[in-house]
Structure formats: structure tokens, C-alpha cells
Amino acid sequence: MKQIHKLYVLFLMLSCIAFSTDSRVRKRRAKKRKQKKATIVQPAKKPVVKKHSVKKQQECLYKLWIAGVECRVCAKAAAVALKGIRGLKEPQYHWVENDCNKSYGAMKHLQQKLNIEAIETALLQQKFNLKAITGNFYGTVKQHANGKWFFKFLNDKREFLIANTKNPAFLLLKRKKTLLKRPLSLIGTIYFDQDGQRFFIS
The missing domain is CATH 1.20.5 (Single alpha-helices involved in coiled-coils or other helix-helix interfaces)
Incomplete structure (x- = not known):
């Protein structure tokens, strides 16, 4: 036991x-086991980057002159001023750099329709002066008592002196007097300069 x-x-x-x-x-x-878990470094999660298709808008930090008149420091002002000219159909705009020492600098071209974004891209942040607009204009042709011919847009008070009245296209219009009594379409260039607002028929 x-x-x-x-x-x-x-x-x-x-x-x-x-x-x-x-x-x-x-x-x-x-x-x-606890020590091993503590020593294992978790891979850092990459921040999710959202791809935005929206274009970043440029700031309007430049000035624009139209026929020597200073507009607000924004392309929208230029858009409003140019849209005020009735009958403007897909013109070609010539932007000219404004220089204190020169009357006109290097010419810039902005083709096709007037677009605020396109103006900002073309002008960037510089000072420009609008010298001329080339396009297809719709309006009426009249002769004043002094014998000079003028082109007037519809629903617009401004009249543009036709500088090249000896142009073959204009001479043909003068022969067909019935055309001068109703609105018509004219291809040409409007110049804003010291001589005033002039219209050159192409």
C-alpha cells in the first residue's frame, strides 16, 4: 500500500x-506571436486620387481695349462688348498687343466663334487691343447726303463707313439697287482705329 x-x-x-x-x-x-504581429509593418494605403475631367479656369488678370476704350479686367466684358455688334457670324478676331511706345505690337489671331475660354487661352495675362474683326456681317447699306456709303448692322445704332466703295462686289450691289433696299450679307473687315470705325468689303 x-x-x-x-x-x-x-x-x-x-x-x-x-x-x-x-x-x-x-x-x-x-x-x-504578439511580438511578431507588432513588428509586421502594414503597407500604407495609397490615397485615392479622383480624376476630374473639369478644366481649371484661368483667372482674368489682363485688360482689353476695344476701339481705344478700356473694358473691365475680364474676358466676359469683351464677350459682352463684341456680342453687342449684331449680325456677327463666326468672325475671325485679331487681337493686337497694346504698347505705350508703339501704336500696335505683334498681332494675335483668335479664329472662329467668340468664346470666353478661348479668349483667355489666347490672351493669357497680357494687355491687348482689338484692331479689327473679319467676318460675314448681316445688315443694310445706305448712302448719306454727303455721298458717303455706310454699312449698318440690324438692331444696332452704329454705322460703319465703307472705305472701299470701288470694290467690284460693292459696285455690283450699286447696280442692283433693289439689294440696297433690304438687309443683306457682306463679307469684310471692320477696323477700329484713329480714322473711326471703317468697313472694308472683301
């Missing part, structure tokens, strides 16, 4: 030692 009791006590001691050792091992393993 004593031997059985000794064996039972020995078995209990060994099982306690084994259990304590096993728990220590488990604790160490758990600690190592």
Missing part, C-alpha cells in the same frame, strides 16, 4: 510539473 501511495504522489507531482511547463510554453508562444 505504501508503494502505491508513493507512486500516486509521484504521478501527481509529475503531472503538476508537466502542466506548469506546458502553460509556460503556451505563454511564451503567445508572447512571441
Whole structure:
């Protein structure tokens, strides 16, 4: 009986030692796992960049002169001023740099329709003077008492002196007097200069 009791006590001691050792091992393993997780660097998430198709608008930081009259520092003012000329159909605009020492500088071209964004792109941030507009104009032709011929846009008070009355196209119009009594379409160039607003028939 004593031997059985000794064996039972020995078995209990060994099982306690084994259990304590096993728990220590488990604790160490758990600690190592935590340390490993702490050392693993998570890859940084790249910020999501949204692609915008909207064009960034340029600031209107330039001045524009039309026939020597200064407009507001914005292309919208130029758009309003030019749209005020009725009958303007897809003209070609000639923008001329305004210089204190010279009457006119290098000529800039802005083709096709009047577009605010296009004006901003063409002019950038410089000072420009509108010298001439070339296009297809719709209006009436009249002769004043002094014998001079003028072209007038419809619904517009301004009259433009026809400078080249000896132009073959204009001479043909004069022969057909009925054409001069109603609105017609004329291709030509309007010049804004010291001599006033003049119209040259192409």
C-alpha cells in the first residue's frame, strides 16, 4: 500500500510539473506571436486620387481695349462688348498687343466663334487691343447726303463707313439697287482705329 501511495504522489507531482511547463510554453508562444504581429509593418494605403475631367479656369488678370476704350479686367466684358455688334457670324478676331511706345505690337489671331475660354487661352495675362474683326456681317447699306456709303448692322445704332466703295462686289450691289433696299450679307473687315470705325468689303 505504501508503494502505491508513493507512486500516486509521484504521478501527481509529475503531472503538476508537466502542466506548469506546458502553460509556460503556451505563454511564451503567445508572447512571441504578439511580438511578431507588432513588428509586421502594414503597407500604407495609397490615397485615392479622383480624376476630374473639369478644366481649371484661368483667372482674368489682363485688360482689353476695344476701339481705344478700356473694358473691365475680364474676358466676359469683351464677350459682352463684341456680342453687342449684331449680325456677327463666326468672325475671325485679331487681337493686337497694346504698347505705350508703339501704336500696335505683334498681332494675335483668335479664329472662329467668340468664346470666353478661348479668349483667355489666347490672351493669357497680357494687355491687348482689338484692331479689327473679319467676318460675314448681316445688315443694310445706305448712302448719306454727303455721298458717303455706310454699312449698318440690324438692331444696332452704329454705322460703319465703307472705305472701299470701288470694290467690284460693292459696285455690283450699286447696280442692283433693289439689294440696297433690304438687309443683306457682306463679307469684310471692320477696323477700329484713329480714322473711326471703317468697313472694308472683301
